[in-house]
Amino acid sequence: MQAVRAAGYRVTVLGADLVGKEERATRRRKKRPGGRKKREMSTALLRGGLVGCGFFAQNHLHAWRDVAGAEIVAVCDLDLDKARTAASTWGIRGIYQELPAMLARESLDFVDVVTQPATHRALVEFVAQQRVPVICQKPMAFALEDARAMVAACAHAGVPFMVHENFRWQAPMRAVRDAAAGIGPLSFGRISWRIGHDIYANQPYLAQEPRLVIADMGVHLLDLARFFMGEMTRVYCQAVHSDPRVVGEDQATVMLRTVNGATCVVELSYFSQQAAELFPQTLVHLEGRDGSVSLGADFELSVRVRDAVSRTHVGAPAHSWSVPPFAAIQDSVFNIQQHWADSLREGRIPETSGADNLRTLALVDAAYESAARGTAIAIA
Numbered sequence: 001m002q003a004v005r006a007a008g009y010r011v012t013v014l015g016a017d018l019v020g021k022e023e024r025a026t027r028r029r030k031k032r033p034g035g036r037k038k039r040e041m042s043t044a045l046l047r048g049g050l051v052g053c054g055f056f057a058q059n060h061l062h063a064w065r066d067v068a069g070a071e072i073v074a075v076c077d078l079d080l081d082k083a084r085t086a087a088s089t090w091g092i093r094g095i096y097q098e099l100p101a102m103l104a105r106e107s108l109d110f111v112d113v114v115t116q117p118a119t120h121r122a123l124v125e126f127v128a129q130q131r132v133p134v135i136c137q138k139p140m141a142f143a144l145e146d147a148r149a150m151v152a153a154c155a156h157a158g159v160p161f162m163v164h165e166n167f168r169w170q171a172p173m174r175a176v177r178d179a180a181a182g183i184g185p186l187s188f189g190r191i192s193w194r195i196g197h198d199i200y201a202n203q204p205y206l207a208q209e210p211r212l213v214i215a216d217m218g219v220h221l222l223d224l225a226r227f228f229m230g231e232m233t234r235v236y237c238q239a240v241h242s243d244p245r246v247v248g249e250d251q252a253t254v255m256l257r258t259v260n261g262a263t264c265v266v267e268l269s270y271f272s273q274q275a276a277e278l279f280p281q282t283l284v285h286l287e288g289r290d291g292s293v294s295l296g297a298d299f300e301l302s303v304r305v306r307d308a309v310s311r312t313h314v315g316a317p318a319h320s321w322s323v324p325p326f327a328a329i330q331d332s333v334f335n336i337q338q339h340w341a342d343s344l345r346e347g348r349i350p351e352t353s354g355a356d357n358l359r360t361l362a363l364v365d366a367a368y369e370s371a372a373r374g375t376a377i378a379i380a
């Protein structure tokens with residue numbers, strides 16, 4: 001079944017054929033690793049090319065230096081000065097302005113796309129056409145149709161495709177999920193990001209996006225909702241525009257129903273004036289039959305299982321390049337990139353493969369549709 005957007009108040013995520021194609025592509029690559037030009041990957045370092053040397057790529061580049069089994073051998077940016085600066089900072093030999101030139105001249109095992117969302121589809125499709133595995137930053141695309149085309153292109157070309165959805169790779173989020181395994185079936189979840197930090201200083205383009213906090217941050221928290229509570233069947237959302245400096249919605253509350261009938265509330269705000277600014281922390285509260293798990297401010301994890309209560313600090317390990325208060329986010333960038341290198345080498349489908357991430361993006365899309373229509377949206 002080809003994935004299609006259903007008419008009316010339903011969002012269809014993807015057909016079994018895309019998942020099957022992704023599995024077959026991974027199996028084929030297991031037999032014949034390497035990109036377009038066959039390379040022996042068993043012992044050699046995986047050779048990556050990075051596209052887009054802007055704000056967030058600095059975290060990717062730091063992390064790639066620490067990832068075991070992979071290295072970045074070429075960088076590319078339309079702004080050649082940024083590519084040159086990245087190359088000289090990291091001792092990278094290949095410097096390019098355009099992706100086609102990079103792929104024509106370099107023998108790559110994967111490409112890491114770290115450009116703004118509107119450019120993702122064209123870049124990922126081009127890499128897939130060259131039969132090179134590809135990672136793409138979140139959100140995979142603004143439009144679900146574009147994301148489906150990207151997943152289909154990679155499946156058609158038989159190349160692994162992962163969305164760089166790093167929030168679930170934060171050590172505190174792994175600790176929450178581990179603890180949640182001990183509280184029985186979940187009935188309620190709340191995942192919250194309410195900040196007032198000036199995100200527009202480093203990412204000025206966000207102020208002009210008609211789809212703002214749900215597409216930019218909701219995509220992370222909705223993925224966490226799936227990570228903790230499983231797949232969703234219904235989405236209701238109210239969105240608010242508060243900051244006169246920005247175009248899109250900067251606050252949203254999303255209520256979801258899981259396949260098991262549990263409720264999850266995702267809170268998003270880029271316009272909160274709190275006594276304690278928590279940027280870039282995500283707060284989580286989960287309740288189950290036998291207890292609860294809460295990730296509070298500054299990574300304090302409180303767990304109750306029946307009569308036993310425990311409190312621990314679950315902050316992420318710092319890297320030599322960590323900058324407060326970003327340590328947990330930066331560690332998650334390292335973790336997901338190590339996961340990609342391991343998955344590629346071992347012929348495994350990464351956790352947040354393109355096909356998997358379509359399910360997260362369908363929740364983003366349904367949240368916008370719900371906010372626009374004022375009604376709940378069913379997820380098929």
Ligand SMILES: NC(=O)c1ccc[n+]([C@@H]2O[C@H](COP(=O)([O-])OP(=O)(O)OC[C@H]3O[C@@H](n4cnc5c(N)ncnc54)[C@H](O)[C@@H]3O)[C@@H](O)[C@H]2O)c1
Binds near residue numbers: 054166
């Ligand atoms: N996971 C996170 O926590 C997180 C945080 C911030 C940003 N991001 C994501 O990272 C991505 C990049 O965001 P950013 O803030 O770094 O953007 P940015 O604008 O700072 O950097 C993007 C770079 O890509 C280059 N570029 C654009 N099109 C290109 C092309 N066709 N070929 C080569 N280079 C091209 C631009 O010149 C620019 O230097 C976005 O998808 C964003 O959502 C993720």
